[in-house]
Amino acid sequence: MEPVNRGDKKTRVRYGMLALVFINVVINYLDRSNISVAAATFSKDLHLSSVQLGLIFSAFGWTYAFLQIPGGLIADRFGPRILYAFCLITWSLATLFQGFARGFASLFALRLATGAFEAPSYPINNRIVTSWFPDHERASAIALYVSGQFIGLAFLTPVLVTIQFYAGWKGLFITTGLVGLVWGVIWYLFYRDPLDHPRVNQAELEYIEQGGGLVRKKTATSHTSVWSWGNFKQVFSSRTLWGVYIGQFAVNATLWFFLTWFPTYLVQYRGLDFIKSGYLASVPFLAACAGLLLSGFLSDNLVKKGRSVGMARKTPIIIGLLLSVSIIGANYSNDTTMIIFFMALAFFGSGMALISWVFVSILSPKHLIGLTGGVFNFMGNLASIVVPIVIGYLARGGDFKPALIFIGALGLIGACSYIFLVGKIERAPVPDNEQERALLSANE
Known part of the structure; x- marks a missing residue:
C-alpha cells in the first residue's frame, strides 16, 4: 500500500513506530526480570536451593538463546506486525501461568516457554529500526528502544516489589502477564511497515532510504531462501x-546478573530489607539507561562529525565494557552506598556497550539481517544460561565474591574482543550466486 500523505515536509512517523518498540521492550524485560523480584519469596515457598534457583533463572535463556537463529530466520520471513503480536500474546500467557506454578519443574517449564516465545523479539526490533531509520540515526534509535529495558525496570521494579508485597509472587506473575496480553492487541492495531503506513509521506521515505534505511526490505521468498548452508557460513565465518x-x-x-541474582544478592547476601532493596535495585538500572543513551547519541554525533564508523561505534562499547569490570569493587566494601555505587558504575558501562546491536545493521548482508541478528543474539544470550547457573554454584557456600569476580572478568574479555578481533567495519557482501539469484527473482 502506498503512503497517502505526500506533503513536501517530511513526516516523523518513524518516531511513533520507535515508541511502540520501546514499550515492547519494557514489557519484554518486565517478563524476564519479574522472576528476580519474586525469587526471594517463591524460593522459600517452593523450598528451592541456590543451585535450583540458578537453574530457574537460567531456564529462560535455554530456549531464548537456542531459538535466536530460528527467530532471526522467522523475522526475515514474516512481517513484524503479525509476528510481534503473536510473540507478545504467547509469552504473556506463559508469564501469567507462572503464577500457578507448584514446584521447581512447573516453574522451570514455564520459564522455558517464556524464553521460546520471546526469542524473535530482538531480531524483529532490529529489522524494524533498519527499515524505519537511516544509518546516521540508527545508533540513537537503538539506544532509545533498548533503554526501555532499563527505564521500565528502574521505575517499575519498586512497583513490582509493591505488587508482590500485597498480592504475593503469584499475583505478580498474573499481573505482568495480563499487561502483556493487552499490549499485544494494541501493537497489532497500530504498527505498520514504512511502505504500508497511511501517515508516512514520500519525503520521509526518501530521507530514510537515501540514508541507508532498508525501506523496501522484502520478506524471504523461495527464490532467496535464508535457510541455505551458504548463508550460515557467511554469518559464522x-x-x-x-x-x-x-x-x-x-x-x-x-x-543477566542484574536481571536474575541482583535482588537476591542484596537481600540474602547483603542483608537488606526486601522493600528497601526494591528501590535500591532501581539505581543501577537508571545508570545503565544513562550510559546507553549517552553512548548512542555520542556515537551518532561522532559519525555526523565525519569520524570513521569503526571509531564512532567501537569506542563507547570498549569504554563501557572496561567500566563494567568495576562490579568487583563491591567485594571490598560493606557500606550499602558504596555497594550500590559500584553496581551502578558497572551497569552504566554495560549500558554504554549495549549499542552493539548497531553492528548487526552495519555488518550483516542486506538479505540476512534477521539471521545475523539471530546469531548475534544467540551468542550473546548464551550468557543468560551460563551466568545464572555459574553464580548459583559459586555462591552456594554463602560467599558471593567469586561470582562478582566472574562477572568482572567477562567484561574485560569483551573489551579485548572488540580491541583485537573486530576489524574494519563494513557490510558483508552478497555472494555472487546470491546476487544472480536476486537478479533472476527481480526479472521474473
Whole structure:
C-alpha cells in the first residue's frame, strides 16, 4: 500500500513506530526480570536451593538463546506486525501461568516457554529500526528502544516489589502477564511497515532510504531462501562478527546478573530489607539507561562529525565494557552506598556497550539481517544460561565474591574482543550466486 500523505515536509512517523518498540521492550524485560523480584519469596515457598534457583533463572535463556537463529530466520520471513503480536500474546500467557506454578519443574517449564516465545523479539526490533531509520540515526534509535529495558525496570521494579508485597509472587506473575496480553492487541492495531503506513509521506521515505534505511526490505521468498548452508557460513565465518559475538556475551553477562541474582544478592547476601532493596535495585538500572543513551547519541554525533564508523561505534562499547569490570569493587566494601555505587558504575558501562546491536545493521548482508541478528543474539544470550547457573554454584557456600569476580572478568574479555578481533567495519557482501539469484527473482 502506498503512503497517502505526500506533503513536501517530511513526516516523523518513524518516531511513533520507535515508541511502540520501546514499550515492547519494557514489557519484554518486565517478563524476564519479574522472576528476580519474586525469587526471594517463591524460593522459600517452593523450598528451592541456590543451585535450583540458578537453574530457574537460567531456564529462560535455554530456549531464548537456542531459538535466536530460528527467530532471526522467522523475522526475515514474516512481517513484524503479525509476528510481534503473536510473540507478545504467547509469552504473556506463559508469564501469567507462572503464577500457578507448584514446584521447581512447573516453574522451570514455564520459564522455558517464556524464553521460546520471546526469542524473535530482538531480531524483529532490529529489522524494524533498519527499515524505519537511516544509518546516521540508527545508533540513537537503538539506544532509545533498548533503554526501555532499563527505564521500565528502574521505575517499575519498586512497583513490582509493591505488587508482590500485597498480592504475593503469584499475583505478580498474573499481573505482568495480563499487561502483556493487552499490549499485544494494541501493537497489532497500530504498527505498520514504512511502505504500508497511511501517515508516512514520500519525503520521509526518501530521507530514510537515501540514508541507508532498508525501506523496501522484502520478506524471504523461495527464490532467496535464508535457510541455505551458504548463508550460515557467511554469518559464522567472519572474524569481525565473531569479535562482536564474544563482546555481546560479555555485555549480557553483566545484564543477566542484574536481571536474575541482583535482588537476591542484596537481600540474602547483603542483608537488606526486601522493600528497601526494591528501590535500591532501581539505581543501577537508571545508570545503565544513562550510559546507553549517552553512548548512542555520542556515537551518532561522532559519525555526523565525519569520524570513521569503526571509531564512532567501537569506542563507547570498549569504554563501557572496561567500566563494567568495576562490579568487583563491591567485594571490598560493606557500606550499602558504596555497594550500590559500584553496581551502578558497572551497569552504566554495560549500558554504554549495549549499542552493539548497531553492528548487526552495519555488518550483516542486506538479505540476512534477521539471521545475523539471530546469531548475534544467540551468542550473546548464551550468557543468560551460563551466568545464572555459574553464580548459583559459586555462591552456594554463602560467599558471593567469586561470582562478582566472574562477572568482572567477562567484561574485560569483551573489551579485548572488540580491541583485537573486530576489524574494519563494513557490510558483508552478497555472494555472487546470491546476487544472480536476486537478479533472476527481480526479472521474473
